Amino acid sequence: MIEVRRHNAAYCKECFFHVFREQVKRAISQYDMLGTSDRILVAVSGGKDSLALWDVLLELGYDVTGLYLGLGIGAYSTRSGEASKAFAADRGADLIVVDLERDYGYDIPTAGKRGSRSTCAVCGLSKRYVFNRAALEGGYDVVATGHNLDDEAATLLGNTLRWQTEYIARQSPALPAKEGMVKKVKPLFRLSELETAAFAFLRGIDYVVEECPLVGGNTQLRYKDAMNAIEADSPGTKAQFFLGYLDRGLPLFRFEDTAVLAACENCGQPTTGRFCAFCRARAQILGELLTPPDDDDGSVAAEMADEVMPVEIFGGSA
């Protein structure tokens, strides 16, 4: 029996699967996230959320390929990669593997030590960049990520506590494609972390249970704790907060998304500046200078690579 306290309901296994998939279908249809002819790239970490998402999308008959990004976080990354590969093999599904160290020359532990960003910030930036680039280069129509209701509520809390209106404006579960940015969707946004865990477990998915070992003290986790404390007293607050935002909040912020994108002079990916945040972060981590084709002495570029608070491509965590 699976209890869903905010719905004041309990389900047997098969009914829970049905309800879970219905919530995903509802999310997809409500935001016109995925079409039957779309080539979908699902970002998989080896954790419960992304593997549950992949599982549901395969069951629903979508054309979906997995994308696993190796972060180089020791045994945690090894197990994450294995879980993703085992799932793909088990379902006969396609999996693309990108490796930060092999393909971009750094891993996350090094990036966290060397760069000016926190480990979680540079990890999120790297993921968003690689997902978008891999999707564009592979000709995919849309990237789907496993963000659940808890993730979205915690991110929204963080964005709201700072009134980061541009980020609030962009926290829709479906962001349309624009200028070098592939469409992004979050089909699990109506489902809580507990629900995705129960679903993955009951579906017999062998996912990585442990948290990333570098995540300690992460702000996002503190926002989750705060939301969980409130949710414990008032079940339904998380859903009310995020779904209420979509219904009544988001429309008020629609003019706040004023970012104008151009191609990064180094990699060609979209950015609000001259070089994208990823290239700037990577240059800083590798101790390299960013030199665009038409700037031989690299002085401006070096200045930008030192910038401490560069503009993020997207708000929220990836």
Add this chain to the structure above:
Amino acid sequence: MIEVRRHNAAYCKECFFHVFREQVKRAISQYDMLGTSDRILVAVSGGKDSLALWDVLLELGYDVTGLYLGLGIGAYSTRSGEASKAFAADRGADLIVVDLERDYGYDIPTAGKRGSRSTCAVCGLSKRYVFNRAALEGGYDVVATGHNLDDEAATLLGNTLRWQTEYIARQSPALPAKEGMVKKVKPLFRLSELETAAFAFLRGIDYVVEECPLVGGNTQLRYKDAMNAIEADSPGTKAQFFLGYLDRGLPLFRFEDTAVLAACENCGQPTTGRFCAFCRARAQILGELLTPPDDDDGSVAAEMADEVMPVEIFGGSA
């Protein structure tokens, strides 16, 4: 030495008084809250915030009268009334006393048991009503309340978690007068609860330290706990949240305040319905029917008095 962690500063007593008063002056001037010729009514509960506010306004030379509302909450109310009267006597200041039982026929413990609202909700409603009515009837220009930064941040969190856009639109520290509503201001909105407590203590104000005995489990307190947990990890979050709202959030909500007010058919105070929320709550508590002059059988009135979720006059706590 008084430490203010979010400002990363420490002050001696006299400097702290100066800084505290400067923050009040800044709030008053930023929102054009009070004029030197205004007749000001300050709502006093006998607690640290309202007595600190009264103290500062007297020191700054404003024409200010206290208003104490007796809630009938046993020994707590007795001590609150005594503290307010002692402060007034000590400063030679004027104090108006209104008593819910004597003047309106009920006390808060009874209201909490009999009505359909929670104790805190009916208490807040009663305060807002009495403050407004007393100010109008006494010819005061403005009501000042002792809401501090912690109060405002917690209220904003609650309003935001529910995306109550009309309430969010009205959480300005200064609400102008309109149609039967006297101007309301919160000159302490830039100061934290710790700061008002330190100020009241150091100024030798004999205030009631204990919390209201009926407040246990109050949602507002849970929001304060959540904010305090986040603040402990990231000092300055509360201030960033509320001041960021004033700066970047509030302007986006300005068209959400769509309430159209008319005179309550029973008492003449402003309301969005036929009878104001106070009269409906009071009728329910006293087991009376609301009968407007032109409605002899009282059927419509009785229906409204039974309404479970009436519209509040203002958002937030009072």
